[in-house]
Amino acid sequence: MLSLPGRSRSMFGGQSRSRRNPLAAFDWILWGIPLAMVGIAGVLIASTQRQADYADWYQHWITGAVGLVIALLLSRLPLERLTHLQWPIFGATVVSLMAVRVIGTTALGAQRWISIGGFNVQPSEFAKLAAILLLAGVLARHPVERPVDLLRPTALIGLPWLLVFIQPDLGTSLVFGCVLLVMLFWAGMPAAWLVLLLSPLVSAILAGTWAWGLVAWIPLMGWLGRSSLPWKRTGPLLVVAVQAFFASITPWLWQNVLEDYQRDRLVLFLDPGKDPLGGGYHLLQSTVGIGSGQLWGTGLMQGALTKLRFIPEQHTDFIFSALGEETGFIGSVLVVVGFVLLMWRLLQIAGRARSDVESLVVVGVGAMLMFQVVVNINMTIGLGPVTGIPLPFLSYGRSAMLMNFMALGMCASVARQGRR
Secondary structure, three states: OOOOOOOOOOHHHHHHHHHHHHHHHOHHHHHHHHHHHHHHHHHHHHHHHOOOOOOOOOHHHHHHHHHHHHHHHHOOOHHHHHOOHEEEEEHHHHHHHHHHHHHOOOOEEEEEEEEEEEEEOOOHHHHHHHHHHHHHHHHHOOOOHHHHHHHHHHHHHHHHHHHHOOOOOOHHHHHHHHHHHHHHHHOOOOOOHHHHHHHHHHHHHHHHHHHHHHHHHHHHHHHHHHHHHHOOOHHHHHHHHHHHHHHHHHHHHHHOOOOHHHHHHOOOOOOOHHHOOOOOOOHHHHHHHHHHHHOOOOOOOOOOOHHHOOOOOOOOOOOOHHHHHHHHHHHHHHHHHHHHHHHHHHHHHHHHOOOHHHHHHHHHHHHHHHHHHHEEEEEHHOOOOOOOOOOOOOOOHHHHHHHHHHHHHHHHHHHHHHHO
C-alpha cells in the first residue's frame, strides 16, 4: 500500500498565517478552476439556447452555487465520518438504481432518471461517488497482493455497473471500470496485472477489427501471465483461455447485447461520413464547429453553428464544440490545461493524505473526472465514439454538477486534514 509521509512543523506555521490572511488558505486550483469553468459554461449554454423557446442556462449557475455550498460543508467534515457510512450510502444508491427500472423517467431512448419534486435526478451519477467511497474502504483493508484479492472489489463494483449498463448507459458504465482499475493500481496492484485486466477488451476489439492481430496478442498475454502471476503453469493457460473466450464471444455480444445506436456510435467515429445525416451527424457538425473557431474563436454568443443549433444536445455532451467555436483554440487549450492542473492538485492531495482510505478516495475522484474529460473531448473532436459522457463542470446537468462538487468537497476535506 501507500507509504504516507508524516506531518511537518511547517504545516502549523502555514495554518497560523492562513488565519491572518484568509486568502492564503484558499485553494485556487481545487476551487478556482471548477468555478471558472462553471462561469464560462453558463455563457456557452446561453449561447446554445439563443434560438430555443426556453432559457434555463442560468440554472447551471444556480446548480453550481448549490453544489459549492454542499462542497464547502463537506470540506469541513472529516472524511472518516463518510467512510463509516460507506455501506449504507452504497446500499441506498443501489436501491435507487433498481428503482430507476421501476419508476424511472425515460428520455432520449434511455431510462436513467427519477422524478423527485419536479426535478429529474440521475442516480447513476451519485452511484459513482458511492462506489469510490466503498472501494477505498475495501482496498485499504484488503490490499491487492494476490490475484484472488481482485474478486472482492470487482464483485462490489459489478452490481452498480450492471444496473447502469442495462439502463442503457454505456458511457457511465465505462467510468466505473476506469475508477476500479486506477484505484486497484493505486492500492498496490502490479502494472502487469492492470494490463492483463484490460487485455480482454483488446482481444474483443481485435476480434472485430483485425483478427490476425490475435495471433500475436494472445501469446503475448500468455507470456505476461506466466511472468507476473504466481501460478506459473496454470496462469498462462488461464490468460489464454480468457482471451480466446472474449474474442469468440464478441460477435454475439455485438449483435445481441448492444443497441443499434450504440453500435453506430462505436463504428461511425472512424468514418462519420458514411451516415452524415444519421449517426455521424453529431461528430461532423461538432468538428466543423470547433474548426470554425480557429485560433481566437468567433466570440462569446457569436458562434454561427451554435446560434443555428446545428449540433443537437450541444448544451450537454457537446458543450466543448460551443467552447471551441466561440473561444477558439486558445480557449479550448486553457480549459484542457485547467483540467490537467486540477488533476495535478488532486494527485498532490492524495500523496499527502493521512490515511490510505483518504488517498484512495481522492485518486478515485481524479480518475472519474479525468476519464470523463478525455472521453468527452475526444468525442467532440472526432477521435472517439459518442458515448454520452458529460464534460465535468461545463456540460449542463444538475445531478452531474452536484456530484462533481460533492467529490471536490471530499477532496478538500482530505487536503485540509492531510499530513505533509
